[in-house]
Amino acid sequence: IDHAVAQLNWEFLRWAPARIWPPFALPNLGVGWNTVYVPFSSGSMVGIILRYFSTILPLKFQFMGVWLILSFFLYGYFAGKLIGRVCASKATVVVGGLLLLTSPVFYYRIGVLGHFELSAHWLIFASIFLALDSKMRFRRWTLLLLVALIVNIYLFVIVFCFFLGSFIQGRIAKSDGKPRAATFGLVIGFCVFAMWTFGFFAYRSNATGLGFFRINLASFIFPRF
DSSP, X not given: OHHHHHHHHHHHHHTSOSSOSSTTEETTSSTTOOEETGGGOTTHHHHHHHHTTTTTSOSSOOOHHHHHHHHHHHXXXXXXXXXXXXXXXXXXXXXXHHHHTXXXXXXXXXXXXXXXXXXXXXXXXXXXXXXXXXXXXXHHHHHHHHHHHHHOHHHHHHHHHHHHHHHHHHHHSOSTTOOOHHHHHHHHHHHHHHHHHTTTTOOOSOOSSTTOOOOOGGGGTOTTO
């Protein structure tokens, strides 16, 4: 049912008013829900882009298949990149990448639960790949964090943990190229601003169903509140 809800969300997004705040709010989906598209939609990154082409798209249109193909491709790509760091054999890289693509959790999320947004496990592999880099590449981390936030908040938290660990490791390492705390603060500020823009702070206080959930600082410690 979750994938059906995700499709419904996009149908309302494509015809939502252009001038509205948050920019991806769904004012006509549920009376009083105050629902925002990004946190509750599969493949929302693709959905946001296609929203601006809705006038030339067919009335009956879905992009979940495209999103899954993209996720599979990037999953295999970053799996191969990680294996390539420890093995020079191209055959081993290909076989290892295909092996990682057979993750039971990956298929269970897609096939049983219909959580197509969680097919983006490549975000985790990409964050591991960046964390293994000898340099702290803030621009790449910022882009990856933004994409993860648009795709799924759970994946964003995982990617952010890798980002935080990479920064701490860089600060501890005795070298002249230590990552600057000021730049780290800018990335954090950007993430908070992005969460505000995409509507993560715009929900009602009632936790009774879709669109009524909201996030605050206490949520990371006491999820039930």
